[in-house]
Amino acid sequence: MDYRIAKDKIAGQVMFIMTIASILLVIAMTIGLFIKSEPILSQYHLWDLLTESNWRPMEGKFGFLPFLAGTFWCTVLAMIIALPISLFMAIYLTEYAHRRIRKYVYPLLDILAGLPSVIYGVWGSLLIVPFISKYVAPLFIDFSSGYTVLAGGIVLGVMVIPLLVSLFMEIFDNISKELREASLSLGATQWQTIKYVVLRKARPGMIAAIVLALSRTLGETIAVLMVCGNLAIVPGSLLDAGYPIPALIAHNYGEMLSVPLYDSALMFAAFLLFFVVVILNLCSRIVLLKVKR
Secondary structure: HHHHHHHHHHHHHHHHHHHHHHHHHHHHHHHHHHHHHHHHHHHHHHHHHHHHOEHHHHOOEOOOOOHHHHHHHHHHHHHHHHHHHHHHHHHHHHHHOHHHHHHHHHHHHHHHOOOHHHHHHHHHHEEEEEHHHHHHHHOOOOOOOOOOHHHHHHHHHHHHHHHHHHHHHHHHHHHHHHHHHHHHOOOOOOOHHHHHHHHHHHHHHHHHHHHHHHHHHHOOOOHHHHHOOOOOOOOOOOOOOOOOHHHHHHOOOOOOOOOOOOOHHHHHHHHHHHHHHHHHHHOOOOOOOOHHH
């Protein structure tokens, strides 16, 4: 008896230490990125760094607005594409589809969610980019290479669909069947039950799933690096090239670090990305707490 109690105490202490270690790791990452960013922050005003559009490291000009704009365009477009498709797919598979269909779709979603991002990047380069260049862009402008924020948004949207569908399905499956049956017994149709019972009950989980998908799209690197064009300009439309922050870091880190403040500028970009993801997750937690009340 004493042995089992001691074992439980040791297990509890180990889990407590691991939890503290995880928190300390996040704090250490934040401090480390901030320290590495300090040289550029000490020489340039934060507002100037965030609002200037001129990126010429060789001349000492570090305007991050093109990268913030590129990240915003790609992320928003990806979520606009992925959210409705994922939601309706999840509703169909959990509420309407035959069990046999679900049996084959589940493994397929797992495979798609686990594919390396470079596969999506190659797919985007071979199919999406030429399609935009030949068929979409000529409807609006004279010429486009196809390497645009539109291509980046489409590729990111397709990447995040399997993740969102899997999360939504798990959330819907965890809702009590008794609630559905009670709604149907009162004369509600199946769609009314889904709209007023299932979706309302699933709202907190859906918010968490959307934030997780947002974090995935914000941090994606290789796929957007391959299809966005990577020009340090502020996109004026969906058919302009973009340069998201993760692509900037991956494309340039390790090169040209002999340029003064270049290393610090890239670390500041990483700090910005880290900060945005943390803020998003904090906001989602606040929203979840309010919804649960």
